[in-house]
Amino acid sequence: MYLVAGLGNPGTKYEGTKHNMGFDVISELADAWNIPSSGISMKGMYGKGRIGSEKVILLKPLTYMNLSGEAIQAFVRYYKLDPETQLVVVYDDIDLEPGRIRIREKGSAGSHNGMKSVISCLGTDRFVRVRVGIGAKPPKWDLADYVLAPFDKESRELADAGVRDAAKAVEMIVGGETDRAMNLYNQRGS
Template identity: 50%
Template sequence: MYAVIGLGNPGKKYNYTKHNVGFDAIDCLAQRNNVKVIKIKHQAIYGEFNLSGEKVILVKPQTYMNNSGVSVKSLVEYYKIPIKNIIVLYDDIDIDIGSLRIRKKGSAGSHNGMRSIIYHLKDDNFPRVRIGIGKPQENRDLVDHVLGGFNKEDREKVDDIILKAAKSVEEIIKTDIDKAMNMYNG
């Protein structure tokens, strides 16, 4: 069993913001696999399906970004999901818009949602797909940057990379993370 966690903030005012690209990637995965992400439990909205003989749960925590770990821990404990089978999709300011990076494990860096997950799981040995949103412009506040939207050109790049992020998660589940990293990192 796999849990694919997309990070973001609940509520319409956060839709299509830079900080919600993890939610956007879950929506893309759901659409590609004909899944309804409508179940409510574990302080999350989620949906389930099978991919290559594996049960997969698509999850959008509803605890707000900085408390994502509360929801993730509840779900992981309930379903007894191995840490290595948790895949987290989230925004990263240290990666250019239109790029993504897949990693097998690692620190949270400056991302508060990932900090919360690592803190609550007491482990960082799970795959993650980091979706580039770029750094804020010189005089722009970080919070304003991540909670802001994309211009038209950047939105097109992000939509392309969200599709690649969704495909990379499918590849991780169907084959393995090394193959997905070789195909999609860059």
């Protein structure tokens, strides 16, 4: 079984914002694989189903971004999952242009507070993550204002392509093809 967690902020106020790319990827996967939301538990909204032949739980933490690790940790503990082999975390990244994705099997959180929370709560940085590009903040913009703002029309189209690619990458990872996904998506646009 895999836990696929997309980071974001709950509520209509945050729908379509740059910081909700993880939620967007979870929605894309849920639609593609007919995985309905089963409910709300352990600080997260989740759905259980299959991607290909693999059982998955799709999770949107409802703790707000900076406490995302609390919900992920609760699901990892409850289902007795090994983060290194059974967890995929999807989130936005300002260091990648909209439409680009990057897959890693471990690493630091960088400046991303949601990932800082996940790493802190799990006590490890050894888990697969899929970063979805949102582009760098413009000069003189506050970072929080930038990530909580919607995309302009052109960037939204690119970001939507990134969401679709990230969902495809997750499908490959869950299917045991992490290296293939990294080779395919990490090279694009390099």
